[in-house]
Amino acid sequence: MATSGQPLFQWNAKRHAFRGGRKILDLHLRMKPTILGKFLLTLAVGALGGGVLWYLHMPLAWLLGAMIACGIGALLRLPLALPAFARPPMTATIGAMLGTSFSPSVFEHVGLWIVSLCGLGVFIAVAGSVTYLYFRLIAGFDHATAYFSAMPGGLVEMVTLGAERGGDEKMIALIHAARIFLVVLCLPFLIQLVTGQAIARSGSNFIPVSTVQFEDLLWFLAAMALGVALGTVLRFPARYLLGPMAVSASLHYFGLTDFQLPSPALGAAQVIIGATVGCRFVNTPSRMILGVIGLSIGSTLLLLCTSLTFALMISMWTGDRLVGLVLAYSPGGVAEMSLIALSLGIEVPFVVLHHIVRVLLVVAGSTAVFRFTKNRL
Numbered sequence: 001m002a003t004s005g006q007p008l009f010q011w012n013a014k015r016h017a018f019r020g021g022r023k024i025l026d027l028h029l030r031m032k033p034t035i036l037g038k039f040l041l042t043l044a045v046g047a048l049g050g051g052v053l054w055y056l057h058m059p060l061a062w063l064l065g066a067m068i069a070c071g072i073g074a075l076l077r078l079p080l081a082l083p084a085f086a087r088p089p090m091t092a093t094i095g096a097m098l099g100t101s102f103s104p105s106v107f108e109h110v111g112l113w114i115v116s117l118c119g120l121g122v123f124i125a126v127a128g129s130v131t132y133l134y135f136r137l138i139a140g141f142d143h144a145t146a147y148f149s150a151m152p153g154g155l156v157e158m159v160t161l162g163a164e165r166g167g168d169e170k171m172i173a174l175i176h177a178a179r180i181f182l183v184v185l186c187l188p189f190l191i192q193l194v195t196g197q198a199i200a201r202s203g204s205n206f207i208p209v210s211t212v213q214f215e216d217l218l219w220f221l222a223a224m225a226l227g228v229a230l231g232t233v234l235r236f237p238a239r240y241l242l243g244p245m246a247v248s249a250s251l252h253y254f255g256l257t258d259f260q261l262p263s264p265a266l267g268a269a270q271v272i273i274g275a276t277v278g279c280r281f282v283n284t285p286s287r288m289i290l291g292v293i294g295l296s297i298g299s300t301l302l303l304l305c306t307s308l309t310f311a312l313m314i315s316m317w318t319g320d321r322l323v324g325l326v327l328a329y330s331p332g333g334v335a336e337m338s339l340i341a342l343s344l345g346i347e348v349p350f351v352v353l354h355h356i357v358r359v360l361l362v363v364a365g366s367t368a369v370f371r372f373t374k375n376r377l
Contacts, residue, residue, distance in 0.1 A: 038081035045069045045080065046275035050267070059188040059199030062270035063339060070278025071181060075286050082272070082279050088228075090272035091240040091335060096223045097261040097269075098241075098338050099248025101348040113350060116314050116325060120358050123329060124365075127152055127306040131299050135175075139295050142167070147370055149175040152303060152331035153362030154237065161367060174288070177280035178296035183304065183332035184277065188340055190304075195323055199343045209262045216259035223248040237359055241335055245352070273335055303331045321346065328354035 049069025050062035058064060073080050131150035135141045141149065148162030155176040163169035188199045224244045230236075231243025251257050281289050311325035324346045327337050334355040341351040 035081065035083065038079050039083055039086065041078070042070060042073075042080045042082055042275055042279060043271065045073050045078070046271045046278070050271050050274070059192065060270070060339060060343065062267045063274040063336065064185060064188070066271040066274030067181065067184065067278045068274075070275045071281060072278075074278060074281035074284070075289055077286065080275075080279050080282050082276055086272055087276050088240045089224075090269040091238075092224045092228055092244045093261065093265060093269040094273065094335050094339070095227060095241040095244035096220055096248040097266060098342065098348050098352065099223065099245040099250075100252055100258075100260055101342060102249035102253050104253060112318050112320060113353070115318050116320065116328060117354065117357055119310060119314055120329075120354065121361060123306065123310045124152060124358065124361055126310075127303055127331070128362075130302050130306060134299050134302055135295075138298065141171070143374065144168075144370075145171055147373070148172050148366070150299070151362050151366050152179075152358065153366065154359045155180065157359070157363045158366075161363075161370075165367075165370060171292075174281070174284065174292045175296055175299070177277070178292050179300050179303070179331060180333050180336070181277055181280075182293075182296055182300040183330055184336045186300070186304070187327075187330055187332065187337075191323055191326065191340070191344070197323065197344060199340065207260050207263045209264060212260075212262050216257070219251065219257040219259045220248075220261065223251060237356065237363075238334060242352075242356070249349070270339070277333075277336075300331075307331065324350055327351045334359075 046066030046069055048065075049067075050065035053061035053065035053068075070080055128150050131152075132146050135146035135149050136143070139146070144162060144165045144167035148158045148165070148167050149172050151158055155173065158176055159169055159173045162172040192198060227242075227244030227247040228240060229243070230247060231239030234243075236242045236246075307329040308326060311322055311329050314320065315322040315325050323344060324341070327341050327344075327346060328351050330337055334352060337355060338348050338352055340346075341348050
């Protein structure tokens with residue numbers, strides 16, 4: 001019987017809400033192991049792939065092994081997944097590590113970079129035009145999908161801009177994911193084949209954990225935290241990579257610290273980055289993955305040939321190292337290309353700067369050119 005001030009209806013409503021809350025909580029708890037299980041499976045598959053390539057003495061073993069293994073897993077419809085929170089800390093780790101290669105001597109011949117930086121605009125126009133024609137004539141894409149699939153810019157930016165202008169969002173995303181996958185996969189072997197210069201399995205010289213001091217760890221964590229904050233406030237492109245890299249570079253440039261990242265941490269970061277690339281094909285039908293890979297082989301070949309041509313011409317003109325220019329002009333991800341540069345002893349700042357400028361030029365100019373060509377092509 002209800003007492004004064006406590007109506008029966010109100011009490012039942014509270015109890016119903018309580019029971020509903022428990023059901024939601026129980027459902028949430030049941031979902032957690034599924035998400036966690038997929039994450040752990042992805043890490044295991046990526047680490048296994050990295051371990052196999054390490055055993056076979058392949059270049060950039062942990063990065064390429066994780067990428068290949070997770071790509072095959074996606075093709076086989078394995079329940080792989082990387083939560084959104086997994087990549088940022090690993091990307092920040094790579095950024096802070098890349099910043100250790102900055103020193104005053106790196107910028108002694110920065111004047112020579114002007115020629116290759118200016119050549120990026122011409123490279124983008126040529127590479128984009130050739131690849132656009134390929135997607136229009138060979139793949140049969142509509143104008144918007146072909147245009148934003150052909151632009152050698154960032155995946156997220158091209159997908160966003162393409163979708164806003166009527167392109168096939170999923171196809172653009174898959175084409176760019178396949179481009180990055182194929183460039184990262186092929187380039188280390190092409191460089192070794194052409195130059196005979198071996199690329200390290202880990203991406204750099206081995207640094208044991210025992211050599212890392214507590215003070216170095218604090219500097220490293222500070223570079224990561226301050227870098228992410230700086231990249232967020234200043235709205236850097238690829239903020240989780242470029243922010244920590246900028247802070248780490250400043251610390252090393254001014255001689256405040258000389259910390260180095262231990263190789264096991266770098267290997268773990270490479271597994272996450274490689275797994276992320278491979279997992280972009282998850283939840284996509286196997287036939288569609290194979291079709292996109294088949295189309296992307298042709299477009300990636302065109303892009304790499306254009307990159308090699310420009311790198312060769314600029315190298316002959318300026319006397320810069322051909323391999324550095326190939327990495328600077330290759331249409332891959334900045335983190336992956338920088339890791340290859342680091343393993344070859346190429347100036348990382350040179351490669352990073354070119355990729356940042358390339359992405360900015362594509363994002364800034366692609367919409368204007370698209371409007372101009374919309375009713376002409």
